[in-house]
Amino acid sequence: MGAESFGFGTAPMIAMGCKYLRICHLNTCAMGVATQNNVLRMNHFIGKVEMVMNYFKFVAEETREWMASLGVSKLEDLIGRTDLLEILEGKTSRQSQLDFSPLLKTIDDSSKPKFCIEPKNAPFDKGETAEQMVADILPAIENKSGGTFTYEVKNTDRSIGARLSGEIALRHGNLGMSDTPVTVKMKGSAGQSLGVWNAGGLHLELEGDANDYVGKGMAGGRIAINPACGTTFKSNETTIMGNTCLYGATGGTLFAAGLAGERLGVRNSGAYAVVEGVGDHGCEYMTGGVITVLGQTGLNFGAGMTGGFAYVLDQDNQFVDCYNHELIDINRINSEKMEAHRHYLKGKIEEFVQATGSEWGQYILDNFADMSGKFWLVKPKAASIDSLLDILSNEAA
Amino acid sequence: MGNIDQFLKVDRKDPNKKESGERIKEYKEIYEIFDQSRTTEQADRCLDCGNPYCEWKCPVHNYIPHWLRLAREGKIIEAAELSHRTNSLPEICGRVCPQDRLCEGACTLKSDFGAVTIGSVERYITDTAFEQGWKPDLSAVKATGKKVAVIGAGPAGLACADVLVRNGVKPIVYDKHPEIGGLLMFGIPEFKLEKGVVTKRRQVFEEMGVEFVLNTSVGTDIDLQELLDQHDAVFMGMGTYNSMTAGIPGEDLDGVHVALDFLISNVKNCYDYETDFISMEGKNVVVLGGGDTAMDCTRTSIRQKAGQVFCAYRRDEANMPGSKKEVQNAKEEGVQFLWNRQPVEIVGENGKVTGIKLITTQLGEPDERGRSRPEPIEGSEEIVPADAVLIAFGFRPSPAKWFNDFDIALDERGRVIAPAEQEFTYQTNNPKIFAGGDMVRGSDLVVTAIAEGRQAAAGILDYLDV
Numbered sequence: 001m002g003a004e005s006f007g008f009g010t011a012p013m014i015a016m017g018c019k020y021l022r023i024c025h026l027n028t029c030a031m032g033v034a035t036q037n038n039v040l041r042m043n044h045f046i047g048k049v050e051m052v053m054n055y056f057k058f059v060a061e062e063t064r065e066w067m068a069s070l071g072v073s074k075l076e077d078l079i080g081r082t083d084l085l086e087i088l089e090g091k092t093s094r095q096s097q098l099d100f101s102p103l104l105k106t107i108d109d110s111s112k113p114k115f116c117i118e119p120k121n122a123p124f125d126k127g128e129t130a131e132q133m134v135a136d137i138l139p140a141i142e143n144k145s146g147g148t149f150t151y152e153v154k155n156t157d158r159s160i161g162a163r164l165s166g167e168i169a170l171r172h173g174n175l176g177m178s179d180t181p182v183t184v185k186m187k188g189s190a191g192q193s194l195g196v197w198n199a200g201g202l203h204l205e206l207e208g209d210a211n212d213y214v215g216k217g218m219a220g221g222r223i224a225i226n227p228a229c230g231t232t233f234k235s236n237e238t239t240i241m242g243n244t245c246l247y248g249a250t251g252g253t254l255f256a257a258g259l260a261g262e263r264l265g266v267r268n269s270g271a272y273a274v275v276e277g278v279g280d281h282g283c284e285y286m287t288g289g290v291i292t293v294l295g296q297t298g299l300n301f302g303a304g305m306t307g308g309f310a311y312v313l314d315q316d317n318q319f320v321d322c323y324n325h326e327l328i329d330i331n332r333i334n335s336e337k338m339e340a341h342r343h344y345l346k347g348k349i350e351e352f353v354q355a356t357g358s359e360w361g362q363y364i365l366d367n368f369a370d371m372s373g374k375f376w377l378v379k380p381k382a383a384s385i386d387s388l389l390d391i392l393s394n395e396a397a
Numbered sequence: 398m399g400n401i402d403q404f405l406k407v408d409r410k411d412p413n414k415k416e417s418g419e420r421i422k423e424y425k426e427i428y429e430i431f432d433q434s435r436t437t438e439q440a441d442r443c444l445d446c447g448n449p450y451c452e453w454k455c456p457v458h459n460y461i462p463h464w465l466r467l468a469r470e471g472k473i474i475e476a477a478e479l480s481h482r483t484n485s486l487p488e489i490c491g492r493v494c495p496q497d498r499l500c501e502g503a504c505t506l507k508s509d510f511g512a513v514t515i516g517s518v519e520r521y522i523t524d525t526a527f528e529q530g531w532k533p534d535l536s537a538v539k540a541t542g543k544k545v546a547v548i549g550a551g552p553a554g555l556a557c558a559d560v561l562v563r564n565g566v567k568p569i570v571y572d573k574h575p576e577i578g579g580l581l582m583f584g585i586p587e588f589k590l591e592k593g594v595v596t597k598r599r600q601v602f603e604e605m606g607v608e609f610v611l612n613t614s615v616g617t618d619i620d621l622q623e624l625l626d627q628h629d630a631v632f633m634g635m636g637t638y639n640s641m642t643a644g645i646p647g648e649d650l651d652g653v654h655v656a657l658d659f660l661i662s663n664v665k666n667c668y669d670y671e672t673d674f675i676s677m678e679g680k681n682v683v684v685l686g687g688g689d690t691a692m693d694c695t696r697t698s699i700r701q702k703a704g705q706v707f708c709a710y711r712r713d714e715a716n717m718p719g720s721k722k723e724v725q726n727a728k729e730e731g732v733q734f735l736w737n738r739q740p741v742e743i744v745g746e747n748g749k750v751t752g753i754k755l756i757t758t759q760l761g762e763p764d765e766r767g768r769s770r771p772e773p774i775e776g777s778e779e780i781v782p783a784d785a786v787l788i789a790f791g792f793r794p795s796p797a798k799w800f801n802d803f804d805i806a807l808d809e810r811g812r813v814i815a816p817a818e819q820e821f822t823y824q825t826n827n828p829k830i831f832a833g834g835d836m837v838r839g840s841d842l843v844v845t846a847i848a849e850g851r852q853a854a855a856g857i858l859d860y861l862d863v
Contacts (some may be wrong), residue, residue, distance in 0.1 A: 019505055022447020028401050030505055039405065130464050250862055312577075346598050 002080050004115040008056075016047030025326060027306045027382075034344035036306040038289055045394070080114045082106055126189070129157040133164060137182055141167050146180040146201075151187075155211060158191040165199035165221075174219045175251075177201025181221065187228070190214075192242075194224040198252055205355075212242035212261065218249040218271055226257040226356040229287070234274040236295050236360040243279070246271050249289065257356035262298065265291045268308065274352040278358055283310055283378070292348055294364060302328040302378055309388050310378040313346050313364070319376055329381050334373040341388075342372050403441040409511030410439060416476060417729040421699050424587035424667055426492070427726065431514075431521045433471060439514045440469035446505050456848040457484045461500055461515055468518050477656050480519065485559035485851065486552060486598060488527070489581060492590050495689075495720045527597060533563075535605055541565040541863045546624040546631045548572075549563070549613050551579025553634030553834025555598075556850030557650050557857070558607045564858050568607050569628070573614040573757070575622060575670055577602075581637060583661045583844065586693050588700070594669065612850060616799045625803075625829060630857050633813065633825075633832040634803075634850055635797070641790040643685060644776035647743030648788070651749035656690045656789035663697050678705035683781055684708045685740050686789035687716075692723040695732040696788045697801050699763035704740025706732050707781060711739040711758050711771040734782070739773055743786055752782040767822040787813050792840040816839045822856035831857050 014020060017031045018285045024034035032045030037364065063075075072078050082104040090096035135397025140147045141164070153160055161184065168177050178200035187205045193213040195204050208228045215223050215364065222271070227235050240258025247263070249271035262279035265271070269288040280298030283291055287307035294313050302310070303324040312319055333341045346368055353361040379388055400406070403593045405744035420427045443465045444769040460479055467476035480487040496502070496516040504512035507705035543566045547554045550572035558568035573813070576582050578595040601611065610794045611733045615621055625630050640655035642648055654675055677698040684694045687710035698706045708727065711718060713736045717724060728734070738755040747753050757777035794811035806826035807813045815832040833849030835841055 019446075019450075020448050021505060023444055023445060026401050028404075030404065030510065037402075039403075092820055110697060 002115075003376070004076075004079050005276065008059075012052045016051045017045060021350065022180060025304050027304070036380075037122055040261040044280045076115065080106065094170045125156055125158050127138045127158075127163070128158055129153060133160075133184065137164060137184070138167060140182055141171060141177070144172065144177055144180050145187055146182055148183045148185060150185045153186045153188040153190050153206070153208075155191045159193040159196050160186070160190055161202060161204050161223075162193070162197055163193045164202050165195075165197050165219075168199040168201050175200035178220060194241075195221075195254075198223060200252070209239075209258070210241040210256075212244055212246060213242045214245040214256070215252065215254045215271065215273075216244070216247045218246060218252040218254070222253045222255070222355070224255040224355040234360070236356055246273060246289075246291075253351075257352075257354045257358035259295070265289065265310075270308075272348070274348055274361075276358065283308075284341055285308075289350075292345065292352075294349070294360060297322050300324045305378075306380050306382070309380075309383070311341075312376045313371065313374055314376055315374050323378065327380055327382075328378055330376040330378050331385065332373070333375050333377050338385075340376070341377055342368075345372070345375065400441055401819050404510050407438055408530060409442065409443060409514060410435070411514060412517050413474060414726075417726075417731070420588065421576060421696075421730050424700060425574060426591050427588050427714040429708070431517050434520050436518055437469045438473070440465040440518050442506065442510075443469075443513045444505055450503040450505060451500035451513075455843045456842070457502050457851065458624065459487075459500070464522060465513065465515070468522050470709070473522060473525045473529065474531050476522045477531055480522055482794075484844075485556040485847055486581075486843075487519050488523035488594060489552075489590060489598070490847070491523070492579075492594070493515050493585060494844050495842065496766055497720065497722065506578065523792045527601075532601055532604055535563060538563060538565050540567070541604075541861070543567065543861050543863060544569060544627070544628045545857055545861075546571060546628040547634065548624070548631065549579060549634040549834075550577035550609060550611070551634055551636055551693045551834065552581060552846040553636075553850035553853075554632065555602065555655035555774075557632045557634060557831075557833065557854040558602065558761065558850075559605075560600075560851050560854030561857065562606050564628075564854075564861060564863060566861065569610060570607060571610045571613050571615055571624070572618065573589055573612070575612050577609055577611070583664045583760075584657060584693075586660060587667070587834070588696060589693070592664070592748055609735050616797055621803055624810075629829075630856060631830045632847065632850075632853055633830065633836065634834040634853075636795075636846075637792040637835040638795040639787065639793040641793055643740050643743075643788055643790060645740055645742050647745060647750070648733070648747075650743055650745040650750045650786075651748050652745070652784060653743055653788065656684075656686070656694050656787055657792070659787055660690075660693055660697060663701070677701040677703055677706075677785055680784035681705045681782060682707065682785045682787060683783040684787045684789055685753075686710065686791070687712065687718055688789060688791065689723055690791070691787075692719055692727045692732075694789050695727050696730055698785075699730050699732065701747065704784075707735055707783075708782070709740065709753070709755055710734040710740040711737065712760060712769065712797055713737055716760070716768060737771065739771060741778060744780060750767070750783055752785055753778045753786055754778055754780050774839040782842075792835070794839065795834060796836075803830065805830060805832075812839055817849075817852060821860045823853035824856055828860070 018033045019031050027035050029035040032040040037149045070084055081181045087100055116233050124300050136148055179204045183203040190206055190210040192211040193216055194210045195214055196216045198218040198221045202221040204223045206225045210225055225240055235257045241260050243261035244263045246254055246265045246268045247259050251270045256272040256275045259277040263281045263284055264278045265286050266284040268286045271289045274292040277295035278293050278297050280300055280303045282297050283305050285304040289308040291310040295310055299322055303325040305328050338383045347379045349361050349365055400470040412431055418661055443462055445462045449462045452458055460532045464476040464479045491741050500515045506512055544568055545561050545568050547558050547568050547570040550570045554570055558570050561568045577599045582595045596627050613619055618796045659675045662672045662675045666674040678701050682698045684691050691708055695708050696707050726791035736757045740753055741755040744754055756773045758771035758773050762770055764770045795816050796807055796811050804827045808814055813825055813832045813836050815837045823831045826834050831853045834846035835855040
C-alpha cells in the first residue's frame, strides 16, 4: 500500500528445503539447513542454487504478470496506488462492517512525492576521525608498507577502523595485508563497533575502553584493549568493553585486559579472543574460533554453541551452574593427555599479556602450574577432544 | 529435557502386531498398546517443530507436540486433559484415524526418518488416564439451563454433545441404535476398535451429564417438532447410510449384500443384539471395492471362517483409495486380491449367487481428480465362483423424508447445507437446527465428523448466546 522496498528472508530458504520448523537454534534441523551436524547436512539437505534462482524467477514473472494486468510498467508506479486494491466483502457481517477508507486513502497532491526521495538519513557522527585516519594511512595501505599511527578517540567516533579495513580489503583482499600490518594506537573511549569488519593487516591498539560490538564481523587482524595508563582499579574486576563483541566474527584476534559485556562471541565462527571475564550468554550460537576467559562468566554460557571451543578460569567452582548444559560439556585440562591444551592456552595468555600488559594475565602465567587446574575446556558435546586438537595443529601450521 | 537428537538415534517403531494366525480367530484389536518406556522413547523423537505440521493437518488440530512431550515425561493426566481440549474421542482417533494420511503423513520426519508414532501415543494417553481413574473435570462448569437435542450418537453427535456439556448446555442425544457410537459401534469391526472402548466412553459421557435416548428413531418414534419444542436447538449428525451400488445385473440375487448391512449384522450378532445375521462361514466371498470398508468386509469374512475371500478392485494396488496398512493386514490374514478387475455382472442360479463376472482393466489417462481411469480390455471377462458378493463402493447421503417439512435445505447431492463460514457455524436453513459430519460433507473420516460436531457446538453456543 505504500511499501517502497522489500526483503526476502524465509521464502528463498524454503525454496531450497527449509520447512520453517523454527528449531534453527537447536542444531537439529531435520532438513539440514540450519545445523552443524554433518549427518544432517550431508544426507538430508536437498537444496540447490537453482531452486533459489527458480523462486526469484517466478516471483519476478508473477510480479510482471500482475503489473501487466494492471497496466503498470514500473514497480515505482505501484507505490501507494491503493486505488488498485479491491475490498473483499468479508465472511461475516462484522467483517463487512470494517471501514478501510482511512487506510486506503490517497492524497491527490501531485506536488508531493508518492515515495521517499530523500537519499538517506544523515548520521550525527560525520566520521571525521575515521576520515582523518584514512587520509593519514592510505599511502601506507597502497604501498603495503605498514607503519604505526597514533590518535585520540571519543565515544562519538563510531566504527573506528572500518574505513581502513575497507581500503585494505579493496586493494589487497580481506587478509592480503596481514604480513605488513598497519598499527593504529589510540587513547580514549572508543564509540560503538570498534574494529568492525576488521581486515587482516589492521592492528588496533586502544588504551582506554570501548563500547558495544568491538570486532563485529571481524575477518582478521588484531584488536588489543588495555586500561588507560594510571588507572588504579584491577583490570579483572572492571568492564573494558560493551556487549556483543565479536558478533559474527570469522577470524582475527581480540585481546581485552578487562571484562567484556554480555554475549561475547555470539555467532563467532573463527575469531580468537582472550578476556578477563564475560557477562551472560557468552559464546552463544558459536560455531568456530576459541574464546579464553580468565575469570568468571555470567549465566547461560555456550547456549546453542555447536562449534569452536573455550577455556574458562573457574577459581571458585561456579562455572558448572553458569553454563548452558544443552549442547556443551566441560573438561579439566590438568591431566596428562591434555598437555597440548595447556600448552596452547599458555601460549595464548602470553600473547595476550604481551599485547595488553595485563597484570592479571601475568599473575596466571607466573602461577600456571596451579592455575591450569582451575581452567575448564568447554566444547560442544558432539565434538571430540581429538578434533579440537586438530584445530590447534591446523592453526600452528 | 528430552534428547533433541533422538530422531537420529532411534527409529520409528510401530506397536507390536499379533500374528495373523492368532488374530483371525478372534474379534479383537490386533495392535498392542505401547507401554510407558516405548511411549517415552518414541514421543522423544518429536522435533517439536515451531510450526507443527501434524497439528495443522489434524482436522481437530490436536496439540500434538505438546502432549507428546507430556506423555514422554509420564505426565499422563496432563496429557489427557490437553488431548481432550481439542478432541472428544482421542482414544478412538488413536485407533481408527488414517494417521499416515493425516498427522503422521505431515510429520516433518516422515520423508527421511520415519514419522513419530503419533496415533499410538494418542491412544496410550487416554487409555492410561482412564486406567488411572481420570475423568474429565466439569466441576467449574456453570449450568446455563439450556438444552440441545442431538440426533445421532455417532462421532459428530458425540463431539457436539461433549462441547455443549462442557459449556453448561445439557445435550440429550437420540439414536436409533441400542448403543452409542453409530458406525464406531456397529460399522467399524472390532479388530480395529474394540467395543469396550465405546461403552467406556459412554460411561464417561454419562458422568459428564450427557443424556442418551437410544432405540429411538427421530421421525418414527419421536417427531422432530417435539424435539424443537422441548429444546433450545437441535444438532443433526445422522451420517450417510445410502450404500452405492455397482449398477450391474444380478445385484438383487440372494447372497449379494452391501457392506454396511454385513458389518452391522456381524457386530450385532457378536453382542446378542437382534439382527438378520449375515454369515460367511464356509462361503467363497468376493468383495467389490478398494477402500477401507472393503478391507473391513474381507477381514470380517475371514474371521467368520469363510472359504476363500477375494477382493476385486478396478485399479492397481498403488491406486487403492484405502489405507496401505489395512491392505497389508488383509493380505496377512489370507485375503486374495484381484487387481485391475471391474465387475460386469453378478451371475446366479435359482435366484442365488454362483459367481461374478469380472473384466480386466488397464489404467488409462488420469481423470479430473488426477487418478488413472481404468479401461476395460475387450474379451478379458472371467467368472470367479462365489457364494456371496459384498459391495463396498461407498455411501451417499440419506436425507430423511421430514427434512423438507422443517426447511432443511439440501444440495444437489443430497447433503444438508450447513456452511462453516457464516455467523453461526454449521447452522442449517432452519435457524434452530444445526448439522455436521458426513450428512453435511459427504461420507468422510471419523475425525472430520468430530471436528464438525465440535464446530457446530460452537455455533450453537453462539446462537444460544452462552
